[in-house]
Structure formats: structure tokens, C-alpha cells
Amino acid sequence: MGQSLLEQGISKARQKDYQGAIAIFSELIQSHPYLAEAYYRRGLAKSKLGNLHDAVVDYTEALRRDRDRAEYYYARAFIRVELKNFPGAIEDLEALIKLDRQYPPAYQLKGIVEQKLANRQAAIANLKKAAELYLAQKDPESCRDCLQRIEQLQFSAVTPPKSSSQEISASFSVNETYAKILEKAEKGDSASAIKELDWALKLDPQDGIAYCCRGIVKSKMGDFKGAIADLNQA
DSSP, X not given: OHHHHHHHHHHHHHTTOHHHHHHHHHHHHHHOTTOHHHHHHHHHHHHHTTOHHHHXXXXXXXXXXXXXXXXXXXXXXXXXXXXXXXXXXXXXXHHHHHHOTTOHHHHXXXXXXXXXXXXXXXXXXXXXXXXXHHHHTTOHHHHHHHHHHHHHHHHHHHSOOOOOOSOOOHHHHHHHHHHHHHHHHHTTOHHHHHHHHHHHHHHOTTOHHHHHHHHHHHHHTTOHHHHHHHHHHO
């Protein structure tokens, strides 16, 4: 009986009849109050209708009954991000990662949250880990999305701020140089950008910014393994 109702509810949700799905899952919960998946599925349907707070309540009930399901933590974390409850989202994602260290969406979402919190280095580290896992799982589109986010973070780090001061420090000049190289890649001349970055690394093999920039350019060229390798080196 319970499994039959669960399948009916899932079928309704697939047909985008979320109200119908909620009604079936609610009926299922009345007869099987300890069935974690019924709460989880009802939470998904509620989130589709924009009932985000109610969805969090259902995800929480699902986790009370089963704390070993990665998708439950991820679902609640995702909605908490939507509700701007970033500490709660981080807590869920860290619990998820402890449960499953090979779950790339957890690192990807954690990277996005860290970015929202202005923790740039933590954001990059999590997005890089997600990219590595997506690549290992042969999911190039998701890997590319992570690398593009890293690119945005790195580009913002090396693009010099506008200033009316005539005094330009050495570090400002270095950042301006790399910003111009990345701009060249943005305009489609990735090969020249790679050559310039290769030369910079010959001059200073410990230049972390050069490795980061080269990783960004390689990701634009579709060389995801090379991009990840450079980001690791950085």
C-alpha cells in the first residue's frame, strides 16, 4: 500500500501535478508516519510550488527519520540558500560531505554559498573539488560550470579596481597584466594568452596567479584536466 502510494505521488510530481502529489504524500504520511521518503518527496513538491519554508520543514522531518540520505541534506541546503540561510546551508552541506565525499553537487553548492559569503578562497577550493569529481564522473557540462565560476572569482581577483591615484604599486601592475591576458582570452585569443602565461611561469615557476589564470584559459579551451591541474598547482 505504502509503496503504491509513493509511486503514485512520484508519478504526479513528474506530471507537474504538484498539488496532487502533495495530497498523495500527505495521505501516505498519515498511514506511514515514519517513512522518510514521503516527507522528502512532499518537500520537493512544495518547493516546486514556492512553499519554501514548508519544504524545509518536510526535509527536516525526513532527516529525523533517516540521516544517511545525501539527497535529503542537499535538498534542504538548496532551499536554505534560496531563503538566504547560509549558515544553515553550510551546516547541511558539511554533514552531506561527511556522509559522501564523492558527491560533487555538495561541493558545488558549498562553493556558491562561500562565494555569497565573500569567502573567495573557500569558494574556489570547493568549486575545484566539484570540478574534479564531475570530470571523474564524466560530466563535462557540470565540470565546465564549476570552472566558469572559478574563472569569475579569479578574474575579479586580478582585475585592478579603478583608482584616481597616479601612484600604481607593483602588485597593481602585476594584476593589471594578468587582467589584460585574461581579457585577451575572453576575446578568443586563448593561444596567445597561454603563451604569455607559459612565459610568466618560466620566469617564476612559483607564480600562483599565473597558474590560476592559465587554468582559467585552459577551461575556456575545453582542457578541463589541464585547468584542474593548474588550479591544483596554484
